[in-house]
Amino acid sequence: MTVARGAALGALLLVVAIVVIVLLGGGGGEQYRLVFQTAGQLVRGNDVQIGGRRIGSVDDISxxxxxxxxxxITVEEPYAPLHxxxxxxxxxxxxSSVANRYISLTPGPNSAPELKPGATLDTASTTSVVDIDQLFNTLDERTREGLVNVIQGSATQYEGKTREVQEAAKYLSPALSSTSKLMLELTRDQRNLEAAIVSGARVVSAVGEKRNELSALIGSLNVMMGAIASENQGLAETLDELPGTLREANTTFVDLRSALDDLNPLVDASKPATKDLARFFGEFRPLVDEAVPTFTDLSAFVNTPGPDNDATDLVRMLPELQRVGSPAFENSVKAMRQGQPVVDFFRPYTPELVGWLRSFGQSTANYDANGHYARALANFGAFxxxxxxxxxxxxxxxxxDQRFLNQRADATRxxxxxxxxxxxxxxxxxxxxxxxxxxSDTLTGP
Structure with missing residues (x-):
C-alpha cells in the first residue's frame, strides 16, 4: 500500500468516525425536577418546549x-443549564390525546445564576393545566342544565334567520366607526359652542334682571286690557285670568336665572369638548347619508309587507314556538339527567380509552410502500x-356463524x-x- 492510499484511507475513517459521533453521540443535557399541583395527564416521553421548539422530554412522574x-425532565444543550x-x-x-400534553418553559434571564443539575422548581414557579372536566365540575347540576338550555335556546332563536343576522352584522362596523368620528368631532370647535352657550345664558340673565320692569309693563297691559274688557265680557273673563298666569311666569323666570347660574360650571366643563363642534357637524353629514341604507334595511327587517317574513311576525310566533319547544327541552333535560349515571361510570375509564387511541394512532400513523403499518384484522375462533x-x-x-359460540364479553370487571x-x-x-x-381483577405477572 502506498503512502497516498494510506492517507486517503485514514481520512475516510476519520470522516466516518465524525459522522457516527454526530449521529449517535447525543447532545448532552441537564436533568431538573418540577413540582406541580397536578400532572395534568402528563406521561413519560411528553415534550419539553421553549417557544414551541422541543428542547427535552419528560423522564419520570411520581x-x-x-x-x-x-x-x-431532561433539557438538552444548548438550552441547558437553565437559570x-x-x-x-x-x-x-x-x-384528543394525553400525548398532546407538554411542558412549556419560560427561561430565566441569562444574567441570573445558573440552576444546578437536579435542581427543583417548586409550585411557586410552575402552573398546572386546567382540564375541561375541572371547569364543568365547578358548576352545579342546575347551572349545567341552565347552560344547556341557553345554548339550545340560542340555536332555536337564530334558526332560519342566518341571512338577516349577517346583514345586521355587516352594518355594525360602519355604524361604530361613524359614531367614533362623531364623538371625536365633539371635542374640536370649542370656541363657537362656548360663545353660543354663553350668549344664551346672558340673554336669560338680562331677562331676569328686568323682571320688575316686566311686571310693571304687564300691570299696565292689565289696565289697558281691563278697559277693552268693558267692551267684551268674554275678553274680560280671559283677562281676569291673565295676571295670575303672568305672576306665575315671573316666578318661573326668577327661578330660571338661578338655574342658569348653576349651569355655568357645566358650560365651563363643556368648553374643551365643544372646541371643534362646527367641524364635527360638517363631517357628521356623511355619516347621516351613509346611515340611510342601514335604517332602510332595518325598517324592512322589522316590518316587511306580507305574512311571516319580518321581525314583527317572528315576535308574534315566539309564544307558539315556546309552546312547541318546551316539551322538547323538558325531554332533553330528562334524558341528560338519566344519562348522568352513565357518564359518571364511564369517566374514570377515560385514561384507558385515550391511551388506546394514542397507541393505536401511533401504530397506524406511519406507512411504507404497502400502506399503513397496521394491516391486521382480529379473527376469533376461525379454526x-x-x-x-x-x-x-x-x-x-x-x-x-359458529365462531362466536361459547364466547363471553363479561369475563373481566x-x-x-x-x-x-x-x-x-x-x-x-x-x-x-x-x-x-x-x-382484585388485575393482570398477572410482576
Missing part, C-alpha cells in the same frame, strides 16, 4: 409526600385444533387502571366512588 406531582427565574407550565395542544389417528395435528376451519400492571405506590387499580368493578 408523587411527593404531600401528594403533589414531581416531574423529572434562576425559569417557570414551567403544563399545556395541551388539543383534548379448531384436533389430533388425527396417526398423531398428526390438524386445524379444522370453523364457519363464520376491572377497575380504572386495572388494564396495566399495578404500580408499587398503589395508584392503580383505582376503585372510583360508586364504581361497579373488582379491584
Amino acid at each position: 408523587l411527593t409526600d404531600d401528594n403533589q406531582a414531581a416531574v423529572e 434562576e427565574g425559569t417557570t414551567a407550565t403544563i399545556r395541551l395542544s388539543s383534548l 379448531t385444533y384436533s389430533q388425527g389417528a396417526d398423531g398428526s395435528e390438524v386445524l379444522n376451519p370453523v364457519s363464520p 376491572r377497575c380504572p387502571g386495572g388494564a396495566s400492571q399495578a404500580r408499587p405506590d398503589g395508584s392503580n387499580p383505582w376503585l372510583a366512588p360508586g364504581g361497579d368493578c373488582a379491584p
Whole structure:
C-alpha cells in the first residue's frame, strides 16, 4: 500500500468516525425536577418546549409526600443549564390525546445564576393545566342544565334567520366607526359652542334682571286690557285670568336665572369638548347619508309587507314556538339527567380509552410502500385444533356463524387502571366512588 492510499484511507475513517459521533453521540443535557399541583395527564416521553421548539422530554412522574406531582425532565444543550427565574407550565395542544400534553418553559434571564443539575422548581414557579372536566365540575347540576338550555335556546332563536343576522352584522362596523368620528368631532370647535352657550345664558340673565320692569309693563297691559274688557265680557273673563298666569311666569323666570347660574360650571366643563363642534357637524353629514341604507334595511327587517317574513311576525310566533319547544327541552333535560349515571361510570375509564387511541394512532400513523403499518384484522375462533389417528395435528376451519359460540364479553370487571400492571405506590387499580368493578381483577405477572 502506498503512502497516498494510506492517507486517503485514514481520512475516510476519520470522516466516518465524525459522522457516527454526530449521529449517535447525543447532545448532552441537564436533568431538573418540577413540582406541580397536578400532572395534568402528563406521561413519560411528553415534550419539553421553549417557544414551541422541543428542547427535552419528560423522564419520570411520581408523587411527593404531600401528594403533589414531581416531574423529572431532561433539557438538552444548548438550552441547558437553565437559570434562576425559569417557570414551567403544563399545556395541551388539543383534548384528543394525553400525548398532546407538554411542558412549556419560560427561561430565566441569562444574567441570573445558573440552576444546578437536579435542581427543583417548586409550585411557586410552575402552573398546572386546567382540564375541561375541572371547569364543568365547578358548576352545579342546575347551572349545567341552565347552560344547556341557553345554548339550545340560542340555536332555536337564530334558526332560519342566518341571512338577516349577517346583514345586521355587516352594518355594525360602519355604524361604530361613524359614531367614533362623531364623538371625536365633539371635542374640536370649542370656541363657537362656548360663545353660543354663553350668549344664551346672558340673554336669560338680562331677562331676569328686568323682571320688575316686566311686571310693571304687564300691570299696565292689565289696565289697558281691563278697559277693552268693558267692551267684551268674554275678553274680560280671559283677562281676569291673565295676571295670575303672568305672576306665575315671573316666578318661573326668577327661578330660571338661578338655574342658569348653576349651569355655568357645566358650560365651563363643556368648553374643551365643544372646541371643534362646527367641524364635527360638517363631517357628521356623511355619516347621516351613509346611515340611510342601514335604517332602510332595518325598517324592512322589522316590518316587511306580507305574512311571516319580518321581525314583527317572528315576535308574534315566539309564544307558539315556546309552546312547541318546551316539551322538547323538558325531554332533553330528562334524558341528560338519566344519562348522568352513565357518564359518571364511564369517566374514570377515560385514561384507558385515550391511551388506546394514542397507541393505536401511533401504530397506524406511519406507512411504507404497502400502506399503513397496521394491516391486521382480529379473527376469533376461525379454526379448531384436533389430533388425527396417526398423531398428526390438524386445524379444522370453523364457519363464520359458529365462531362466536361459547364466547363471553363479561369475563373481566376491572377497575380504572386495572388494564396495566399495578404500580408499587398503589395508584392503580383505582376503585372510583360508586364504581361497579373488582379491584382484585388485575393482570398477572410482576
